[in-house]
Amino acid sequence: MSYDLVVIGSGPGGYEGAIRASQNGLKVAIVEREALGGICLNWGCIPAKALLKSAEVYDKLHHLEDYGLSASNPGYDFEKVIQRSRGVTKTMSGGVAYLMKKNKIDVIEGSAVLEPGKDAPKVVVTLKAGGTQTVEAKNVMLAVGARAREIPAIGAVSDGERIWTYRNALAPKTQPKSLIIIGSGAIGIEFASFYKALGTEVTVVEAMDRILPVEDHEVSAEALKAFKKRGINFRVGAKVTKIEKPATGVAVHVEVAGKLEILTAEGCIVAVGIVANTDGIGLEKLGVVMDRGHVKNDSHGKTNVKGLYAIGDCAGPPWLAHKASHEAVHAADYMAGRKLSNLTPPIPGCTYATPEVASVGITEQAAKEQKLDVKIGRFPFRANGRAVASSETLGFVKVIFDKKTGALLGAHMIGANVTEMVQGFCLAITMEATEEDLQGTVFPHPTMSEAILEASLDADGRVINT
Structure with a gap:
């Protein structure tokens, strides 16, 4: 069979890249050896967040008095907590299957190995159902992800x-x-x-x-x-x-x-840490250039082998699902000759614990190492009205600006809901916002996002609520 693009791996990077390629008019197939959605949807991001939500709710039950409430003998069923998480995973994986059908993307279930080809490497799939299938394409996208490092x-x-x-x-x-x-x-x-x-x-x-x-x-x-x-x-x-x-x-x-x-x-x-799933798929035979176990690619996802792209965890850090998705969509647009998205977008990092942690851009330590002249603002959630009303006063927002230009260089947060708030800073950096832009923005009251405004004001010594 012949395609314009074959994607190997159906995690967030793989399936979103496949969808974008299909939207661009390319004939696309995706190869998956386990379950649609890859590690993220089945054994990573999504089921982990389902577990954490159960833990968060259970934890709240033990602090009901903070809200003037009470409930007797709160408990949990560990097996049901796990079952809920697996149920969420099943729903999400089914959603990816629907998207593949909707976008007319052929799904090939099996394990892929690459062999030398004409326009791009040939993809030889050992099918789950038995036998093998050889697939040829103008382009191949590696989205094979990574696994846990063991020692x-x-x-x-x-x-x-x-x-x-x-x-x-x-x-x-x-x-x-x-x-x-x-x-x-x-x-x-x-x-x-x-x-x-x-x-x-x-x-x-x-x-x-x-x-x-x-x-x-x-x-x-x-x-x-x-x-x-x-x-x-x-x-x-x-x-x-x-x-x-x-x-x-x-x-x-x-x-x-x-x-x-x-x-x-x-x-x-x-x-x-993690180890890229780059072993056993024929990269050595093709002469693919590697970097410490990861596939080396350029800013468009291209490798040194004609027609072969690599995105996501298998192509190096940061090992984040949203980074993989951006790279895959960008590569799909590039190979179709479409207008390209930002080559170097700010990549946020999130930790979904209690409390949450989120950040984007450089740290204060990195700024010092780079000998940058910066100014820093901070604002604690204990001085934020919504945080106080919600009994979520732990943590703070910290911002780092270039002292000369006012450009936002980094933002770092710890507290409730900060993994949702960090996107405001991502947008600010993408649009090259300055401290004046943030200070001149109206934030709704009362919200925890007001801490973004206050931290920005603090960088100039003009904070209002502390």
Whole structure:
């Protein structure tokens, strides 16, 4: 069979790229070896947020008195919490199937391997139903994503029982009474927040000197205080040297400030990064240029091989679904000769814990390292009317402006709903807004978004409500 584009992988990047290509008049097929929607919809972003929502609601039930309310004996059914999450996943995956049909995109179920071809590599699919199918196309888009990194040398390898990756942690058979989570990035912190809310004793181990190490230092410090207050334990600056499985549970050996410590729990989640799914699909035979296990591409997603594109997690950081979607849509427009979207959009980062963390642009530390002349504004949610009315006063908004031009360089937030608020800053950076633009914008009252205005005013020493 012959197509204008074959997309390998149906995660957010793959299926959105396929849809855009179809909208551009291209004949498109998509190859998926597991379930439509990829890891994000089935074993990542979406089911994790469903679990976190259940945890958030349950947590609120224990603070009803803050709102003048009461309810007796709040409880939960762990199995039903997991079932709800899996149900959400099924709904979303079904939605992708509908979109494929609506946009006349052929879905080929099976595992793909690339072989040398004429205009682009040939795609040989080992079909789920049995047999093989060879597909030729003018263009091929790799959207194969990534999987959890494991470290065999120290025993950090999932067995599905006592040592988990994110995939195991999303649908366990039973709730563990205690967990050790290795890694305090977004994935590790989100699982820590979920399991702790339901009563699991949680300890997070982080090799760096602070949690959420990609975030601004002030946000990391505030997050550590908030999570500790919720009862999550931390070992920061701790190197894991070995994970053992005694008769029951796990024993995690860590080195902190030169001292050895053995942490024990029923189970362990390994959340130490990802590995691109680039092995075993024929890239070496094609001579694809790689960079530390990821496919090297240009600003349009093109690789060094004619007709081959790569987007999303398999093509390098940041490893975020929305980044993959943008790259895929851009590449689909490029190969169709259409008007292109922004080549270098601001990419927000979000952690959906309680409290939430969101950021976009450079941190204060990065500004110092780049020797930029900046001014910084901050505004705490404890001085925001909507936050006070909602009993959501933890956290703050921090903004970084170029002192000479007033350009917004970065924004960093921790608190309730900040993962929704950050998009305002993304739009501001995209449209090259300055501090004057933000200060001259009317924000609805009362909303937590008013903290954006106040932080911008604070950068000029003109904050009103503190």
